[in-house]
Amino acid sequence: MTILARLTEKSWEPGPPPVERERPSAGTVGTLAYFGVAMVMFSLLVAAYLMRMGLHGAMGHGSDWKSMPDPPLLWINTLLLAASSVAWEMARRERMARAATAGAALGGLFLMGQLLLWRHYQATGYTLSANPANAFFYLLTALHGLHIVGGLFAAGRALAAANMRNIALCALYWHFLLIIWLVLAALLLST
Amino acid sequence: MATTLADDLRPLHHPHSWVTRYVWSQDHKVIAIQYSCTAIGIGLVALVLSALMRLQLGFPGAFPAIQPDNYLQFVSMHGMIMVVYLLTALLLGGFGNYLIPLMIGARDMVFPFVNMLSYWFYLLSVIVLVAGFFVPGGPTGAGWTLYPPQAISEGTPGHQWGIVTMLVSLAIFVAAFTMGGLNYVTTVLQARTKGMTLMRMPLSVWGIFTASVMGLLAFPALFVAAIMMLFDHLAGTSFFMPTMQSMGAITPTEGGSPLLFQHLFWFFGHPEVYIVALPAFGIVSDLISVHARRNIFGYRMMVWAIVIIGALSFLVWAHHMYVSGMNPYFGFFFATSTLIIAIPTAIKVYNWLLTLWRGDIHLRVPMLFAIAFIFTFIHGGLSGLFLGNVSVDVPLSDTFFVVAHFHMVMGVSPVLVIFGAIYHWYPKIFGRMWNDTLGKVHFWITFLGVYAIFLPMHYLGILGVPRRYYALGETAFIPQSVHLANAWISVAALIVFCAQGLFFFNMIWSLFRGPRADPNPWGAASLEWQTPDTPPAHGNWGAKLPVVYRWAYDYSVPGAARDFIPQTEPRTELGA
Numbered sequence: 001m002t003i004l005a006r007l008t009e010k011s012w013e014p015g016p017p018p019v020e021r022e023r024p025s026a027g028t029v030g031t032l033a034y035f036g037v038a039m040v041m042f043s044l045l046v047a048a049y050l051m052r053m054g055l056h057g058a059m060g061h062g063s064d065w066k067s068m069p070d071p072p073l074l075w076i077n078t079l080l081l082a083a084s085s086v087a088w089e090m091a092r093r094e095r096m097a098r099a100a101t102a103g104a105a106l107g108g109l110f111l112m113g114q115l116l117l118w119r120h121y122q123a124t125g126y127t128l129s130a131n132p133a134n135a136f137f138y139l140l141t142a143l144h145g146l147h148i149v150g151g152l153f154a155a156g157r158a159l160a161a162a163n164m165r166n167i168a169l170c171a172l173y174w175h176f177l178l179i180i181w182l183v184l185a186a187l188l189l190s191t
Numbered sequence: 192m193a194t195t196l197a198d199d200l201r202p203l204h205h206p207h208s209w210v211t212r213y214v215w216s217q218d219h220k221v222i223a224i225q226y227s228c229t230a231i232g233i234g235l236v237a238l239v240l241s242a243l244m245r246l247q248l249g250f251p252g253a254f255p256a257i258q259p260d261n262y263l264q265f266v267s268m269h270g271m272i273m274v275v276y277l278l279t280a281l282l283l284g285g286f287g288n289y290l291i292p293l294m295i296g297a298r299d300m301v302f303p304f305v306n307m308l309s310y311w312f313y314l315l316s317v318i319v320l321v322a323g324f325f326v327p328g329g330p331t332g333a334g335w336t337l338y339p340p341q342a343i344s345e346g347t348p349g350h351q352w353g354i355v356t357m358l359v360s361l362a363i364f365v366a367a368f369t370m371g372g373l374n375y376v377t378t379v380l381q382a383r384t385k386g387m388t389l390m391r392m393p394l395s396v397w398g399i400f401t402a403s404v405m406g407l408l409a410f411p412a413l414f415v416a417a418i419m420m421l422f423d424h425l426a427g428t429s430f431f432m433p434t435m436q437s438m439g440a441i442t443p444t445e446g447g448s449p450l451l452f453q454h455l456f457w458f459f460g461h462p463e464v465y466i467v468a469l470p471a472f473g474i475v476s477d478l479i480s481v482h483a484r485r486n487i488f489g490y491r492m493m494v495w496a497i498v499i500i501g502a503l504s505f506l507v508w509a510h511h512m513y514v515s516g517m518n519p520y521f522g523f524f525f526a527t528s529t530l531i532i533a534i535p536t537a538i539k540v541y542n543w544l545l546t547l548w549r550g551d552i553h554l555r556v557p558m559l560f561a562i563a564f565i566f567t568f569i570h571g572g573l574s575g576l577f578l579g580n581v582s583v584d585v586p587l588s589d590t591f592f593v594v595a596h597f598h599m600v601m602g603v604s605p606v607l608v609i610f611g612a613i614y615h616w617y618p619k620i621f622g623r624m625w626n627d628t629l630g631k632v633h634f635w636i637t638f639l640g641v642y643a644i645f646l647p648m649h650y651l652g653i654l655g656v657p658r659r660y661y662a663l664g665e666t667a668f669i670p671q672s673v674h675l676a677n678a679w680i681s682v683a684a685l686i687v688f689c690a691q692g693l694f695f696f697n698m699i700w701s702l703f704r705g706p707r708a709d710p711n712p713w714g715a716a717s718l719e720w721q722t723p724d725t726p727p728a729h730g731n732w733g734a735k736l737p738v739v740y741r742w743a744y745d746y747s748v749p750g751a752a753r754d755f756i757p758q759t760e761p762r763t764e765l766g767a
Contacts (some may be wrong), residue, residue: 007491007495009388009389009390010491011390012490012742012744014741015388018739019386023381026302026377026382029377030302030374033376034369037373037407037408040407041414041415044415048415048451051448051451052430064445129427129429132428135422135428139422
């Protein structure tokens with residue numbers, strides 16, 4: 001039944017006899033709903049990023065925005081996260097717990113890569129408060145990293161219980177975080 | 192793979208000890224009561240703050256303990272506590288938790304553990320908030336909107352520590368709400384019992400459901416804004432902080448945008464108004480229908496109006512920023528979208544009135560509060576039409592007219608519904624009836640009292656009396672009558688303040704001494720009144736989940752034996 005048909009039901013009239021409907025699992029619905037929340041959060045941050053970037057120049061001052069360099073580590077990390085997502089997808093399709101472990105491990109490597117990236121920037125003088133571009137970079141990567149940490153926690157629980165349904169949800173979550181990361185990386189690389 | 196009902200999802204958690212039953216409880220009813228008690232407790236703090244503000248405004252200088260700094264802190268904490276920690280938490284965490292599973296025929300929320308975490312995060316956020324009163328410099332005095340740069344600049348009370356506790360507490364609250372909100376949304380979508388189609392849900396559930404979806408999409412803005420301001424304050428970034436001269440010195444920050452914060456804040460702040468209002472709309476529809484013994488007029492319209500209001504409320508946020516400076520076309524857009532919301536809202540008001548029309552109205556205490564809500568809500572809604580127009584808003588901005596408007600529409604109105612709802616559902620929650628006379632006395636003092644408080648404020652606002660001022664002093668445009676009005680508003684406010692004692696006395700006295708309640712004292716058709724036990728036992732429905740055959744509004748059906756038909760009663764018209 002389409003959503004439109006559901007919302008136009010004349011519920012005061014005698015309807016058909018009650019039936020049990022197939023519904024997606026609660027975990028799937030909850031995870032998808034959370035994607036909405038995270039998407040809003042990152043969209044707002046991207047909007048704030050663009051607004052803050054363009055604002056100073058638009059007000060007639062010289063721009064105070066100094067873009068960060070793009071070290072190769074950024075690309076390596078992106079590849080790591082993509083590989084992690086592929087591993088999770090294999091785990092979901094083939095129902096392989098080993099692939100899921102590999103996916104989680106690659107996710108952990110991505111996190112370590114991000115930490116190295118932070119240290120690299122710190123060492124080259126791109127500190128948090130030096131420029132708004134840096135501040136946005138640290139904020140965005142930190143929030144994205146926290147989501148990965150949460151994902152690793154959930155993955156650990158799903159693997160410990162060998163719960164295939166939750167492993168499939170983890171795969172979904174990893175793809176979502178990969179898409180978010182690709183958007184963020186594109187933003188960081190292009191500005 | 193796909194499952195159908197809450198029953199099949201997982202074995203029901205079973206509490207084994209007193210602690211897991213009442214403290215670390217995963218039962219939605221216990222969590223609801225925990226949420227409600229915490230919200231009401233912190234709400235009482237905010238109520239006391241408002242009484243202190245009124246003492247200062249009514250009798251300036253008579254209470255030397257209230258200094259200008261304190262006054263600003265009272266204003267800020269009162270606003271934030273009432274909007275976020277009382278209304279949002281009580282309507283969604285309290286009523287949402289209690290009513291959703293019972294009204295849709297589920298045994299519990301779909302993620303009971305996350306639901307429990309949600310409450311404990313909420314409690315933590317309240318503790319951090321209260322800690323603000325005890326840090327050096329006291330809580331923040333930046334106003335509940337917390338606008339930078341003043342919120343974290345020298346000269347604002349609590350700019351050093353108070354603002355940190357406030358922002359941290361808000362971030363924790365958002366985490367708590369997200370856990371709760373995901374539960375409410377998923378439970379409504381996922382755990383409805385057999386026969387409970389979306390359009391057979393009571394309007395209370397529709398209101399709470401839509402508000403939860405909105406909360407999930409709006410609170411991230413507050414979270415982001417709070418985190419960014421914390422960075423600005425603690426790490427020296429300049430997201431929001433422009434170059435400033437403070438105390439004769441140039442600040443190290445550069446180029447930040449205070450307007451950016453305002454956009455983020457109101458992208459959360461305006462939907463927040465409806466996050467509070469929509470559950471109230473839903474609940475009041477049910478109260479009116481039950482106590483007028485009449486089906487709600489235009490049920491489908493009511494559902495659509497709730498959804499449309501929810502969607503539109505994301506397109507109007509900048510009407511809070513008319514005086515911040517904006518492109519005139521921008522202002523035109525936001526004024527138009529704001530006024531368009533009046534259409535679905537008016538549909539709801541007409542439908543409430545048409546439900547009452549020729550109804551068999553029982554003026555019991557919950558009904559009195561529901562009807563009072565229609566008065567205060569129309570009143571506050573109409574003054575909103577003034578403020579939605581840019582050219583009318585500009586002179587009225589930051590005056591008492593605004594204070595009167597939002598207190599009527601999103602302060603008093605939801606609170607009246609909350610009172611009505613507590614009087615209405617208390618017999619189910621605790622199995623005891625309240626004292627009716629005390630309830631009526633409480634109602635009349637509260638209802639007439641809020642008019643005595645907020646009606647004169649409109650006139651003060653039109654005279655140009657500014658809000659958030661510690662004292663007016665001798666100013667040419669402020670006549671003597673303003674001081675007189677202020678004194679009388681304070682007297683009325685203190686009377687209403689004291690009258691709430693009746694409510695709490697009634698609540699506690701009834702818990703122990705109230706007469707035992709019938710399982711369905713109001714003769715209501717919706718599912719929560721059909722539980723096998725009163726109060727509902729763990730798991731709500733005994734051995735078998737209820738099956739739903741009709742909507743929740745079969746009142747005074749011609750030819751029926753009683754003047755209501757429960758949702759669980761099968762249809763008998765054979766061949767009809």
